Amino acid sequence: MPISRRTALIGxxxxxxxxxxxxxxxxxxxxxxxxxxxxxxxxxxxxxEFGNEVRAEVAAKxxxxxxxxxxKLWENWSKPSSEMLTKQSVEGFGFYGRTVYxxxxxxxxxxxxxxARAADLASDRLACVRDSGEFVVLDSWAWKGVLAFxxxxxxxxxxxxxxxxxQLLAGTLMPHGAVTPGKTPAETVSWVGYPTNHGGGVEIxxxxxxxxxxxxxxxxxxxxxxxxxxxxxxFDLK
Numbered sequence: 001m002p003i004s005r006r007t008a009l010i011g012x013x014x015x016x017x018x019x020x021x022x023x024x025x026x027x028x029x030x031x032x033x034x035x036x037x038x039x040x041x042x043x044x045x046x047x048x049e050f051g052n053e054v055r056a057e058v059a060a061k062x063x064x065x066x067x068x069x070x071x072k073l074w075e076n077w078s079k080p081s082s083e084m085l086t087k088q089s090v091e092g093f094g095f096y097g098r099t100v101y102x103x104x105x106x107x108x109x110x111x112x113x114x115x116a117r118a119a120d121l122a123s124d125r126l127a128c129v130r131d132s133g134e135f136v137v138l139d140s141w142a143w144k145g146v147l148a149f150x151x152x153x154x155x156x157x158x159x160x161x162x163x164x165x166x167q168l169l170a171g172t173l174m175p176h177g178a179v180t181p182g183k184t185p186a187e188t189v190s191w192v193g194y195p196t197n198h199g200g201g202v203e204i205x206x207x208x209x210x211x212x213x214x215x216x217x218x219x220x221x222x223x224x225x226x227x228x229x230x231x232x233x234x235f236d237l238k
Contacts, residue, residue: 047112051101059102076131136175145215171197172221213237
């Protein structure tokens, strides 16, 4: 089915570009306890919010046949993204979002994955694809944890203070290699871990405490309280 190639380019104060495209389908073969909240329930709105929080630039647009056209320095992501989308379609995530974002450091693109055309915050996945061919796919609870961690650390910071924190988070929180998933035999606890650009990586754990679903995010290269002391936040998962 043909996909609209209509785009909207919007410049930002820091030089980032937003590129909106049509929603394509994949081919069939193809400080009190913080709450994970504030993500828009509107269709596909959560990836835009995620991209805005981590200051990602738009990286690509979709064209006919599930192919990808990557802009400028993002061209190397075309092949690994296509391979990732084919694998995800086999796992039941046969649709991807209308916008693809990219973060230059580390070099990663962000793609939203959906079971159906409409976005569903309870199940949507976030794929983080590197130009080297590796990709990390985070289930909804994991990327919500990452987003909550970013927002917790940014707080009410503004201007250069906000930018400096984001630069640090890019190297110590964003995926930079293959994910290691796991779960307990009874599936009461799930976790994923992945390396980051520097600092020892990230662990994300989903569990239940007193009947409340929670997610804990621990960034080993993002220090609190002294050098070498990893930062850990736990959020209620909504």
